[in-house]
Amino acid sequence: MADPLEAEIQQEIKKHKILIYGKGTKALPMCGFTRETMQFFDQYGYPYEVIDVLPNPAKREALTKMTNWPTLPKVFINGQFYGDTDILEPMEKKGELEPLLKETFKNS
Amino acid sequence: MITTDSLTDYVRKALPDAKVSVTDRTGTMDHFSIRVVSDLFKGKNLLDRHRLIYNALDEPMKDGRIHALEIKAETTDGG
Numbered sequence: 210m211a212d213p214l215e216a217e218i219q220q221e222i223k224k225h226k227i228l229i230y231g232k233g234t235k236a237l238p239m240c241g242f243t244r245e246t247m248q249f250f251d252q253y254g255y256p257y258e259v260i261d262v263l264p265n266p267a268k269r270e271a272l273t274k275m276t277n278w279p280t281l282p283k284v285f286i287n288g289q290f291y292g293d294t295d296i297l298e299p300m301e302k303k304g305e306l307e308p309l310l311k312e313t314f315k316n317s
Numbered sequence: 318m319i320t321t322d323s324l325t326d327y328v329r330k331a332l333p334d335a336k337v338s339v340t341d342r343t344g345t346m347d348h349f350s351i352r353v354v355s356d357l358f359k360g361k362n363l364l365d366r367h368r369l370i371y372n373a374l375d376e377p378m379k380d381g382r383i384h385a386l387e388i389k390a391e392t393t394d395g396g
Contacts, residue, residue, distance in 0.1 A: 295388050296363045
């Protein structure tokens with residue numbers, strides 16, 4: 210049986226087309242990078258979810274292991290891991306992000 | 318707190334040919350932007366390039382000397 214935390218994460222990244230695991234909530238982001246990532250997606254107008262992992266260190270550790278990525282926030286688009294704005298901004302510059310988001314929200 | 322030289326040394330342990338430019342974003346020597354140029358990035362996607370740098374800086378990140386890090390990782394031809 211998969212680790213329950215991992216199963217929970219798998220479920221969340223399937224449920225939310227754009228998902229930001231970060232510090233704090235959508236209403237009250239507790240870290241500059243989490244806020245910056247939200248503002249980044251606000252430019253596009255697609256819906257996104259923020260899940261606060263500060264109160265749940267075990268989940269935060271499971272996420273780090275799953276993604277081999279030590280920092281927060283962690284962004285998932287359409288169930289795929291994309292790091293954070295350090296990855297998304299170069300993708301945007303290369304014109305890779307817009308098509309990905311269009312494809313992700315195509316049939317919703 | 319960590320010095321620019323020490324940060325550069327850590328990166329160079331993993332990427333010996335790396336040109337590293339470091340910007341202290343807040344003046345507290347623990348919030349950095351770093352730009353790493355190395356041909357060892359060739360053929361690696363962005364996520365793997367950043368993972369290489371995070372692994373090289375694992376120690377100072379774990380012990381808190383580095384609090385926040387923005388990364389740019391390019392090859393010498395800017396790719």
